[in-house]
Ligand SMILES: Nc1ncnc2c1ncn2[C@@H]1O[C@H](COP(=O)(O)OP(=O)(O)OP(=O)(O)O)[C@@H](O)[C@H]1O
């Protein structure tokens with residue numbers, strides 16, 4: 001599903017990703033862990049095509065398509081979703097308008113029929129219910145006045161409605177209380193299917209108790225330095241990154 | 248107005264005086280009387296390429312209300328000037344939007360006099376400026392002696408879509424009563440790059456994202472005038 005080969009990227013001329021290689025197969029969930037400042041969020045932004053994140057080498061394919069040749073909005077239509085570590089507030093634009101505009105833009109780009117008002121509302125209401133956000137909240141401006149946990153649930157509502165092929169979730173579990181963590185984990189698990197893949201960026205074993213990953217990778221200084229099964233996450237929780245950073 | 252304005256006239260300090268001279272003499276002001284207890288809603292829309300100056304002089308009677316919806320999106324030089332006098336307990340709403348691109352200069356100039364106690368004025372002005380256009384709002388609020396319990400608010404915001412565009416905001420308060428509430432705020436900003444990326448990352452093309460964010464920006468000023476909001480939206484979809 002996702003194949004990243006020897007990816008190099010820089011911000012303001014400063015190298016952040018330094019030869020990152022990673023493959024995630026269809027139907028798989030992989031976790032990326034690593035110390036603060038290692039480049040985890042940068043990887044997410046580079047995949048999503050954020051301006052200012054300059055790719056200086058390497059390649060990325062999503063379901064066979066050259067991701068790096070596409071504009072940010074085209075990447076979304078091609079099936080990429082990035083759940084943000086810090087979701088953005090947009091005063092004056094309701095969550096419903098935001099989401100409907102996004103869904104229909106993606107459908108247009110793929111040559112599909114747009115969702116009618118009724119179809120969209122059914123979809124949004126069902127996913128909001130499943131993630132414990134009220135319809136009232138979806139009528140409010142995007143993330144404005146939302147608590148940290150509500151913002152993360154809102155990211156999950158967006159993911160569920162947009163139904164991407166690959167979801168990259170950047171610390172979606174940070175700042176969640178125990179109940180919210182379970183709700184969000186259920187949301188991720190509900191999306192698991194043989195046609196989809198998920199890349200979880202996380203600092204904590206907690207999330208991985210609920211969403212058991214196929215593989216766990218350690219990202220240090222812009223590269224994957226170690227990979228393993230789910231047990232690697234538990235091992236890191238006990239030992240930290242000292243060994244990987246020294247290597 | 249009997250003589251050409253000059254740069255020394257406060258109310259014309261940001262105007263395109265050469266355009267004014269070419270268009271001289273200006274049309275007579277439109278006069279409007281809102282009788283005591285009545286309520287009136289008016290809109291002023293400037294469109295097209297020619298220099299255009301509209302002047303409205305209004306008197307709002309005791310307990311009466313006047314709502315003005317203004318859309319200044321026309322003229323190489325476009326100016327909407329409004330002079331309103333409020334009697335006791337009168338209410339005025341000014342909802343203004345200035346849209347300008349290319350080399351246009353467009354402005355809304357208001358002068359509101361709270362002549363008697365207990366009148367309320369609410370002015371909301373939003374400007375979206377592109378190219379090397381200039382958009383200005385000059386808002387003078389005068390509270391005469393004895394106009395106690397005056398409540399006057401101005402909210403003025405401008406959004407610059409390009410480096411070359413200019414926004415001017417000049418609030419002016421002249422208060423001769425002591426028990427009054429007058430508030431004004433003015434900001435100038437650019438489109439939020441984080442919001443643009445957020446929309447793009449969800450699949451919304453940049454042009455559509457910019458149109459959506461700029462429409463949200465002016466929405467406060469045109470809630471009561473859906474037809475004007477639609478005309479503004481069409482402009483934003485084309486220009487933003
Ligand atoms: N806009 C920027 N300008 C300059 N440097 C940046 C910018 N954004 C990130 N960096 C730097 O890039 C490096 C990687 O940052 P990134 O946010 O990807 O780390 P992270 O692994 O996600 O960390 P965390 O676990 O704290 O979220 C850091 O050293 C950071 O300071």
Ligand SMILES: [Mg+2]
Pocket residue numbers: 040041042085170
């Ligand atoms: Mg991060």
